[in-house]
Amino acid sequence: MNEPRWLDELEMAAWQGFLEASNRVARRLEQQLKDEAGLSHPQYEILVHLAAAPDGEIRMTELAERLITSKSGLTYQVGQLERRGLVRRRACPTDVRGVFAVLTDAGRELLHRAAPGHVAAVREVLVDVLDRDQLAVLAEALGEVGRRLRRA
């Protein structure tokens, strides 16, 4: 506990900016998705990842890692989506324990309807607010931040 290297002005500004932007953006998108598509952000992300995967299906554990959420949390949300017919579970043929989350037609359809509004919101709150240079630095810098934490 000998070296409290505090943050200087620039570091503090970056950190606080990051914190505030994270919270506000998350809050805004949560609301937008709820209003326009009846989905929570975690649920929307599940659909997005499934839609991007081959055959629209991903193993539960793998999906939980991509979504950066707990396994139990994913079990719950997939359950919710399953009740609404947007996702379905499929047993893994090669591993009895394994379970695939599979995007249904209804799920894919809802995603198609929800995506435009969501992208528009993402543009409004972040992408269209910044210029190309800023976007490039964001991608580079935050990409590295994420990558490091992914390993740890």
Added chain:
Amino acid sequence: MNEPRWLDELEMAAWQGFLEASNRVARRLEQQLKDEAGLSHPQYEILVHLAAAPDGEIRMTELAERLITSKSGLTYQVGQLERRGLVRRRACPTDVRGVFAVLTDAGRELLHRAAPGHVAAVREVLVDVLDRDQLAVLAEALGEVGRRLRRA
């Protein structure tokens, strides 16, 4: 409902980087604070804001806005901190409805003990990962993102 403007590669990289970094950083800090100080991140933030305020006290609504949380959420967390003697409530003299959240000595003390480890973690996951130029862009760009959402 005309054709939506999808995100190009750079925009997508920036957005995904932002999302992943937000989640992973939040998750990491949450864990760090819980382990080393027995505080959740929202709780830590409450202490920080109070410590930075004149007389270590802030009105509930004002505090909720700064923390970017709901009023009811703040009521709950202040309740938790109060039970632990880290914060105390004080009636507002000029407005009977008003309530100040006040940092206690114990709260200030715990914050002093928790801060070094927290700052170290912030450095480890974000600040020390980036160079000065990147920090400057982050501060500028995300500052603007936050500012816009604050108004809306």
Added chain:
DNA sequence: ACAGCGAGGTTCGAATTTGAACAACCGCGT
């Protein structure tokens, strides 16, 4: 003075989240 509009906080119920505990199972090494 006073009615009405809104702000300030809390309370309430419903929805989520997390980690720990569990049960079942895979597959490597001997």
Added chain:
DNA sequence: ACGCGGTTGTTCAAATTCGAACCTCGCTGT
């Protein structure tokens, strides 16, 4: 073959979050 450590997904209780309803009260216009 067989034992065991490590995985997989779910269940469970506890903690947290949110928004809506609510009550009290401050402020403004008349």
